[in-house]
Ligand code: SF4
């Protein structure tokens with residue numbers, strides 16, 4: 046089958062992807078067919094009728110674009126008076142009982158109803174009857190708050206719990222203007238992906254307890270990012286804002302569509318990891334247990350490294366590929382033992398058959414490709430001899446080791462987040478986190494993905510690569526690391542940093558074999 050087909054929209058010929066319904070096919074060339082109930086992850090339900098179009102081939106006068114496959118030679122009309130009237134009528138119908146509370150609604154600024162009213166209706170209300178009142182501020186569980194009056198009964202949320210999580214907590218009860226979304230008595234939303242209904246809801250009927258009333262949507266900068274909550278590496282939007290006299294703060298993560306990784310959704314716990322970026326951060330540098338400025342701390346650690354008899358570097362499985370390679374290079378240069386021991390990051394049995402993985406680190410796959418040893422034996426043997434351990438973001442306490450009881454081994458920590466290991470360190474170098482830095486990670490399925498800095502703090506911390514360079518490393522930035530990776534690491538010989546696709550690059554089996562062989 047051809048990859049594309051030609052059809053005409055309002056008399057203009059367009060070439061669109063084959064095999065899609067009319068909504069998605071013409072959306073690919075920038076033409077909007079308004080729709081409320083259709084969502085590509087949930088399929089066509091056909092309940093809202095907002096997507097009705099005319100096809101000039103003698104078939105029934107109007108068809109639902111969500112349920113009609115685009116076909117070669119089709120003549121589609123979206124601009125006839127009949128279609129325009131239907132769109133106005135649907136809008137009027139949706140708004141009969143809808144409270145006009147946009148100024149206090151969390152969805153304002155990203156609401157389909159608001160946008161479509163302006164685009165396709167824009168007529169004053171003719172209703173002179175009191176609106177039907179329904180449930181407000183209903184706690185549906187899992188951090189989801191429901192407003193029945195704002196609901197347009199598109200059933201996206203209901204279909205999500207039936208088709209995606211298969212937990213079926215939501216249903217539509219009653220009929221006509223008494224119809225409403227509800228949970229079953231005593232059975233709240235109880236699945237690990239529940240907050241996706243907030244993103245799916247086209248209006249302000251499903252809101253997040255965590256986010257509601259904290260920011261207006263139009264103040265948020267929506268940057269692309271990758272969740273570091275587990276080894277799936279789901280694609281996200283990092284929604285952040287720098288308010289006057291305040292720092293740049295992240296307010297929420299939302300799913301970003303990527304068929305190669307996470308489809309349209311993310312899990313709730315990954316969604317909440319934005320809080321770590323704001324709250325659990327290291328800020329104060331230490332040298333020999335004393336608070337100092339960062340430059341002094343770097344110089345002190347450099348001197349301490351030079352004095353060390355036996356040096357161990359411990360790298361976190363959530364470091365970026367570039368950070369890992371730069372740490373590896375510095376370890377070789379300083380004759381340090383390099384370990385990636387981090388079994389505590391793996392929560393056996395916690396993952397599911399959808400997105401959530403047992404491994405709560407973002408980039409363990411890179412260990413194998415770079416040849417970084419993860420065994421406990423290597424680390425413990427090295428620690429028996431060592432007088433200085435430098436942990437690059439690895440919280441050893443997660444793996445059951447007491448960072449306050451390392452004997453004669455002094456501890457230094459270079460990382461972004463506060464944890465038991467950082468607490469026990471006598472040298473502490475805070476660095477930018479993944480939301481403030483750029484790099485690449487390889488997920489559990491072998492997909493290499495790049496991410497860029499989303500947040501710029503009032504007082505930015507240096508990147509880990511900059512700190513590594515100051516400590517004597519060979520690379521100062523991502524580009525320099527990639528020149529090395531391309532020539533020195535077989536798995537990356539053919540990878541062109543500038544041409545890694547936006548959805549990521551699936552490293553082939555032979556690339557992995559090359560390294561493990
Ligand atoms: S709550 Fe939102 S997603 Fe669910 S049926 Fe109502 S409008 Fe649709």
Ligand code: SF4
Nearest residue numbers: 272274275279312315
């Ligand atoms: S499945 Fe993993 S990567 Fe995806 S959102 Fe959840 S924690 Fe983040």
Ligand code: FES
Nearest residue numbers: 080091093094111
């Ligand atoms: S989007 Fe087609 S009927 Fe709702």
